[in-house]
Amino acid sequence: xxxxxxxxxxxxxxxAATRTIVTGDRTGRHRHVGDRGEQRxxxxxxxxxxxxxxxxxxxxxLHGLYLSFTDQSLTGAGGSFIGIANYVEALGDPVMWQxxxxxxxxxxxxxxxxxxIALVMALLVQxxxxxxxLWRLSFFMPYLLASTVISQxxxxxxNPQIGAANGILEAFxxxxxxxxxxxxxxxxxxxxxxxxxxxGFNFLLYLAALQNIPETQYEAASIDGAGEWRKLxxxxxPQLGQVTVLIVILQVLASLKLFDQAYQxxxxxxxxxxxxxxxxxxxxxxxxxxxxxxxxxxxxxxxVIVLIGVVQALATRRRxxxx
Amino acid sequence: MAPPLELSRxxxxxxxxALAGTAFLxxxxxxxxxxxxxxxxxxxxxxxxxxxTMSGLIxxxxxxxxxxxxRPTVLAWGEPYYTKLxxxxxxxxxxxxxxxxxxxxxGYAPGGLLDTWDTxxxxxxxxxxxxxTDAIWRKGFIGDDLYSxxxxxxxxxxxxxxxxxxxxxxxxxxxxLPPITSPEDxxxxxxxxxxxxxxxGLSFGYLxxxxxxxxxxxxxxxxxxxxxxxxxxxxxxxxxxxAVAALSFMQQLLDDEIASxxxxxxxxxxxFATGRSxxxxxxxxxxxxxxxxxxxxxxxxxxxxxxxxxxYADSHSFTLPHQSAPDEESxxxxxxxxxxxxxxxxDWAGAGHxxxxxxxxxxxxxADLLPQAHYAExxxxxxxxxxxxxxxxxxxxxxxxxxxxxxxxxxxxDPAQAIARFRTGVDQRLKTPNPAAPEGARA
Numbered sequence: 171x172x173x174x175x176x177x178x179x180x181x182x183x184x185x186a187a188t189r190t191i192v193t194g195d196r197t198g199r200h201r202h203v204g205d206r207g208e209q210r211x212x213x214x215x216x217x218x219x220x221x222x223x224x225x226x227x228x229x230x231x232l233h234g235l236y237l238s239f240t241d242q243s244l245t246g247a248g249g250s251f252i253g254i255a256n257y258v259e260a261l262g263d264p265v266m267w268q269x270x271x272x273x274x275x276x277x278x279x280x281x282x283x284x285x286x287i288a289l290v291m292a293l294l295v296q297x298x299x300x301x302x303x304l305w306r307l308s309f310f311m312p313y314l315l316a317s318t319v320i321s322q323x324x325x326x327x328x329n330p331q332i333g334a335a336n337g338i339l340e341a342f343x344x345x346x347x348x349x350x351x352x353x354x355x356x357x358x359x360x361x362x363x364x365x366x367x368x369x370g371f372n373f374l375l376y377l378a379a380l381q382n383i384p385e386t387q388y389e390a391a392s393i394d395g396a397g398e399w400r401k402l403x404x405x406x407x408p409q410l411g412q413v414t415v416l417i418v419i420l421q422v423l424a425s426l427k428l429f430d431q432a433y434q435x436x437x438x439x440x441x442x443x444x445x446x447x448x449x450x451x452x453x454x455x456x457x458x459x460x461x462x463x464x465x466x467x468x469x470x471x472x473x474v475i476v477l478i479g480v481v482q483a484l485a486t487r488r489r490x491x492x493x
Numbered sequence: 494m495a496p497p498l499e500l501s502r503x504x505x506x507x508x509x510x511a512l513a514g515t516a517f518l519x520x521x522x523x524x525x526x527x528x529x530x531x532x533x534x535x536x537x538x539x540x541x542x543x544x545x546t547m548s549g550l551i552x553x554x555x556x557x558x559x560x561x562x563x564r565p566t567v568l569a570w571g572e573p574y575y576t577k578l579x580x581x582x583x584x585x586x587x588x589x590x591x592x593x594x595x596x597x598x599x600g601y602a603p604g605g606l607l608d609t610w611d612t613x614x615x616x617x618x619x620x621x622x623x624x625x626t627d628a629i630w631r632k633g634f635i636g637d638d639l640y641s642x643x644x645x646x647x648x649x650x651x652x653x654x655x656x657x658x659x660x661x662x663x664x665x666x667x668x669x670l671p672p673i674t675s676p677e678d679x680x681x682x683x684x685x686x687x688x689x690x691x692x693x694g695l696s697f698g699y700l701x702x703x704x705x706x707x708x709x710x711x712x713x714x715x716x717x718x719x720x721x722x723x724x725x726x727x728x729x730x731x732x733x734x735x736a737v738a739a740l741s742f743m744q745q746l747l748d749d750e751i752a753s754x755x756x757x758x759x760x761x762x763x764x765f766a767t768g769r770s771x772x773x774x775x776x777x778x779x780x781x782x783x784x785x786x787x788x789x790x791x792x793x794x795x796x797x798x799x800x801x802x803x804x805y806a807d808s809h810s811f812t813l814p815h816q817s818a819p820d821e822e823s824x825x826x827x828x829x830x831x832x833x834x835x836x837x838x839x840d841w842a843g844a845g846h847x848x849x850x851x852x853x854x855x856x857x858x859x860a861d862l863l864p865q866a867h868y869a870e871x872x873x874x875x876x877x878x879x880x881x882x883x884x885x886x887x888x889x890x891x892x893x894x895x896x897x898x899x900x901x902x903x904x905x906x907d908p909a910q911a912i913a914r915f916r917t918g919v920d921q922r923l924k925t926p927n928p929a930a931p932e933g934a935r936a
Contacts (some may be wrong), residue, residue, distance in 0.1 A: 243928040245604050246583035330755040348755045351700040437701045441896050456576045457889055459928040
């Protein structure tokens, strides 16, 4: 049987090949010209993207790598090749490790609620709440705001004396907290602001995925006597597996980029508990003028991201093989 | 309906064209000297009330002559300004003249980012050592070269609400604060004022603001008759006892009775501006906005509680960002522009700053200008940031200081430990050569 099928397939392929050759012979010249024409059109369409890609991605990537081996300064001074000295310094720099740790901690703190709460919100909107459009709109709206705007809003909310956050605490008879200034709470405050700001996107992805689950599955489950919770855990959540993987990947990458809202909400003061790696790259390069060193830290960070990417890819593949 | 509409549109277009033409002619006529005036590019970082005052000064000098016309570019204060200025100077296409904090010049000059001032040319225009206080004039020099010419000194001072202080019974017969010579006296003053104030006796905003913490700290530190020294490649010379005394005193002030332990810059301003506190530790640059609140205010230098009168300050200074091919005629006009601004800097005092040009502050009009005249002595007592490439206004040095000591003020952490932490960070920076200096990039 197996052999038969095999030879059958080979036979088919043979025929196809022969046919191609024949056509090729008959209209070879024409086709060739046509190919070139098509190719030209293809390259014309590709050109704008390729130009931007080479100019703004590939070239900076390579130039940055080169810079990381020099002592280039923002002011034009330096620029001589110094080997791996920047990398040696970066790996021995406690501030670099601390900011890397802060970024990782923020990623953990923010990704979990950004996935879980988004799911809960999507479920509520999909299943229960009346006036779906209003919820959709209001959950997604903050995502449209610029980081500068949400930073200002939350700076006021977290104001130690007149902020809404402390107003609520005081209403419950609790002590006010200097949210953004106290090193025990400032990271939490940034996480809260970030969750409020960006959760709309994950919410929307979940909502779309929820609407794609066939109603028939729920009907079948109902006929079998499944309750709401049963349906949630046995149909809804498993069906959301794919989109959850997507959301987690996107979210981890987004959270690793932590910079603007933290920088703006803390007024640029880099506290040990909140300085993210991106902020340290910025500080080294644009405030400390050390472009070479700053580039080296970026490549250390790049290596970390690649590592996370590989781990995620492996985990996803195993998941797929498993199922 | 159509004809009237058409008519009106035509009339509108004709009118608009006429208007535009008039505006064009008017703008030509408005230019002093027409197209003969050379345009000078001037970068500065003064916004808010300072920015308005600076615009007034520039308009004044523009109108007074027809040889040059200054076009100011205002950039955001702090790090972004200095990054842009450095990049412009590195590219060799810098503006003709710029304002920098005097404390930042030392980080810029060795890298060739700034050109030097010719003291002879300045002297010809009536600007020389005799027209500045010694401390301010000397700050412009690095070695024997003059890199910056100060427009002002803007110290950290003590403002007070005379109504509230009178009610507290702390003013002398002249209606001024009496001399205060010890930390205990100052604390007592704070408590007396707090007793009659709506919220706290004293307003001081510092949360998340390293510069504010540093300004008060360095005032108190230098009152010990000391200055922090930061020798390149060496170790920070910080007197532990003086530093701890200064920080502990700040801690005592922020006891939630005399002053709030959790005030940021804006909330401290709001507290004092709405008359809910009687004393205010602030930079002089807030004077105008306080006066606009119609508060009965007076001001003085911060009392020398540790013995030596001393005032943390910085100066807005004119610098020449490096140009690869400076146009000599423009350079000449820049010298004239700076001299003109200095001579007309009386209005700059309106923004609270102490004009650096002595003929202005020694004038009779200035003596009558209150409360500015009450803290004019600060010009003699100024202490700038310790010179190093990484210090100065809007620098990471001040931010680092804030990060190290904020918890001392906010949560009662140990001052000695905070100073040790600060010292470690500064020593680390001292090991890093000035990235703006070509030979200092890395040995």
